[in-house]
Amino acid sequence: MKITNKLHLVATLLSLLLSPRLALATEMTGGDYIIKMGTITIGGGTKTGTTVRLTDTVGQTLQGEFTGAGYRTRIGFQYLPTTEPFALTISTAVVDFGTVKPATFAGNSLDLTVNGAGVHGYSVSAIEDHPLTAKPNITIPDTACDPSDKCTPTHASPWTSSVAYGFGYNLIDPDTDQTEFADATYFRPFANNAANQNPVIIMSRQGRSEKATAKLTFRLNVPPSQTSGTYQNIIQFIALPAF
Amino acid sequence: MKKLFTFLLIIFYLLLSTSSTHGQALGLSLTPSLVEVTIAPGKSVSQVYQLTNLGQGPLTLVARVIPFSGSDASGQPILKPNQRPEWLKYFSLKNSKEQLNEPFALGANESRQLILSLDIPYQTASTDLYATLLVSTSLPEEGKQKQNNTAIGAAIGSNLLITVSPSSHPPALVKIENFTPAPSDYFFRYSDYYFVDNLFPIHFSATARNVGKYFTKTSGRLTVNHQGEPVWLQNLLPLNLLAYGSRDLEGSPSGELVFKPRLTDLGSFPVSLDIKSDNSTSRSQISLVLVPVRLLAGLIICLILLSTIIRISRKNAGKSKP
Numbered sequence: 376m377k378i379t380n381k382l383h384l385v386a387t388l389l390s391l392l393l394s395p396r397l398a399l400a401t402e403m404t405g406g407d408y409i410i411k412m413g414t415i416t417i418g419g420g421t422k423t424g425t426t427v428r429l430t431d432t433v434g435q436t437l438q439g440e441f442t443g444a445g446y447r448t449r450i451g452f453q454y455l456p457t458t459e460p461f462a463l464t465i466s467t468a469v470v471d472f473g474t475v476k477p478a479t480f481a482g483n484s485l486d487l488t489v490n491g492a493g494v495h496g497y498s499v500s501a502i503e504d505h506p507l508t509a510k511p512n513i514t515i516p517d518t519a520c521d522p523s524d525k526c527t528p529t530h531a532s533p534w535t536s537s538v539a540y541g542f543g544y545n546l547i548d549p550d551t552d553q554t555e556f557a558d559a560t561y562f563r564p565f566a567n568n569a570a571n572q573n574p575v576i577i578m579s580r581q582g583r584s585e586k587a588t589a590k591l592t593f594r595l596n597v598p599p600s601q602t603s604g605t606y607q608n609i610i611q612f613i614a615l616p617a618f
Numbered sequence: 619m620k621k622l623f624t625f626l627l628i629i630f631y632l633l634l635s636t637s638s639t640h641g642q643a644l645g646l647s648l649t650p651s652l653v654e655v656t657i658a659p660g661k662s663v664s665q666v667y668q669l670t671n672l673g674q675g676p677l678t679l680v681a682r683v684i685p686f687s688g689s690d691a692s693g694q695p696i697l698k699p700n701q702r703p704e705w706l707k708y709f710s711l712k713n714s715k716e717q718l719n720e721p722f723a724l725g726a727n728e729s730r731q732l733i734l735s736l737d738i739p740y741q742t743a744s745t746d747l748y749a750t751l752l753v754s755t756s757l758p759e760e761g762k763q764k765q766n767n768t769a770i771g772a773a774i775g776s777n778l779l780i781t782v783s784p785s786s787h788p789p790a791l792v793k794i795e796n797f798t799p800a801p802s803d804y805f806f807r808y809s810d811y812y813f814v815d816n817l818f819p820i821h822f823s824a825t826a827r828n829v830g831k832y833f834t835k836t837s838g839r840l841t842v843n844h845q846g847e848p849v850w851l852q853n854l855l856p857l858n859l860l861a862y863g864s865r866d867l868e869g870s871p872s873g874e875l876v877f878k879p880r881l882t883d884l885g886s887f888p889v890s891l892d893i894k895s896d897n898s899t900s901r902s903q904i905s906l907v908l909v910p911v912r913l914l915a916g917l918i919i920c921l922i923l924l925s926t927i928i929r930i931s932r933k934n935a936g937k938s939k940p
Contacts (some may be wrong), residue, residue: 439660445661447786449654450910462647463774472766493651494855498694581692582873593768609757615750616651616691618777618858
């Protein structure tokens with residue numbers, strides 16, 4: 376029995392010595408490429424082949440510089456990698472306004488969260504497909520806010536008058552433009568894709584950002600003459616990392 | 619009757635559960651968020667992206683490659699979704715099911731790898747290509763809801779900076795522009811000499827400009843010297859500079875370019891800013907003259923107050939004498 380145990384021990388030691396070593400090296404070489412990585416499991420660096428260069432930076436399975444035949448790649452922010460992947464979360468997929476009474480502000484809100492934006496920051500922009508529209512083609516126009524200071528997709532202004540009608544939004548968060556949205560009475564309309572407008576940045580940060588949250592409040596007000604119906608539109612939020 | 623009631627109960631439950639899904643949270647993550655490639659004509663390279671549905675419900679998604687023409691000074695890409703340059707056809711997904719510009723499904727909390735391939739034709743001229751891999755939720759059909767509402771779509775991007783060149787390190791030329799202390803941090807300026815107070819931190823701003831035709835990555839350092847010796851060093855955050863583009867330089871790790879003098883730091887302090895890219899360097903230099911202005915002002919005010927108090931007390935003492 377004891378001899379069997381000793382044999383097992385010798386066999387185990389031999390197999391460990393003879394088996395291929397664990398792949399812990401940070402450099403791999405092949406016929407025509409070298410891969411050097413800051414981290415093997417989740418990391419950053421440069422990849423190169425005989426014709427390529429590649430560099431990636433944020434939380435991917437391989438970060439770093441990789442060189443191959445005819446390329447070099449760099450992936451991620453090698454020098455200051457983030458701990459999380461770049462992510463956008465929106466607290467709801469549909470914002471209901473319920474039954475809207477004329478000359479009375481209606482509204483609802485949602486939360487936007489951005490994670491893992493990396494060392495240079497991020498932006499979130501927004502655009503609507505068209506103003507709130509009911510069949511056959513009746514719209515609630517986008518708000519112009521109070522007549523004394525008209526708001527636009529890039530300029531927020533106070534909207535307190537119950538006879539100022541339309542659809543718009545307010546934002547509260549350090550990463551939103553607080554010079555635009557001075558307080559909860561400041562609103563502006565969404566950029567309108569149907570009018571060939573470009574998405575407008577509603578939230579951004581220059582420099583490292585691990586997590587940012589903003590509360591977006593929608594506001595809707597219709598005149599007594601507004602035709603009754605079910606008014607709908609789509610708003611798209613686009614999150615982009617800076618490079 | 620009992621069967622009918624059970625059937626109605628099931629239908630009611632199904633209707634309720636379906637309508638409750640539309641208010642669920644929506645979330646997407648995509649990594650890596652930056653890929654830089656230098657590639658020779660006639661070559662191919664692939665990059666694997668990890669896409670995750672962070673929401674509580676299944677999503678229909680579309681992956682697209684959108685060109686961008688440049689960025690603002692902070693490196694935010696300016697997408698051009700309506701542009702369709704010829705080079706977009708160099709990109710494809712090597713997945714068996716998912717294709718660019720075609721919808722695909724992704725379950726709740728499910729992840730999928732997207733293998734983006736870039737195939738550069740032999741005859742392609744040397745150039746830079748800037749694009750974003752944008753994955754967006756397929757927008758819902760309007761008119762199906764019974765309420766006034768806004769449906770929400772989410773899109774997430776990852777940037778691609780590509781240089782097509784036979785050389786793995788194409789020539790680059792970078793320059794520093796507008797290196798100066800923040801206007802609120804100095805009293806006055808004479809030529810390249812800035813008179814500053816040594817009680818407070820001095821913030822700087824500077825721009826790096828790429829005057830070459832290929833994007834490049836810069837790194838560098840801010841150095842403050844005194845009597846020929848460095849007294850303050852701050853590394854710069856590495857920046858990607860697009861061809862003919864410029865970016866605000868940022869210090870590591872906070873993003874601020876800043877010098878925090880000590881109380882004993884007085885006199886002339888030359889400040890140099892150095893940046894380097896693969897095959898280019900640039901230097902810009904200014905001089906700070908550190909003066910204890912606020913400290914002196916405080917001392918003078920204290921002395922004036924003290925002398926006034928002494929004078930008043932002497933007067934009072936003189937009056938009180940018989």
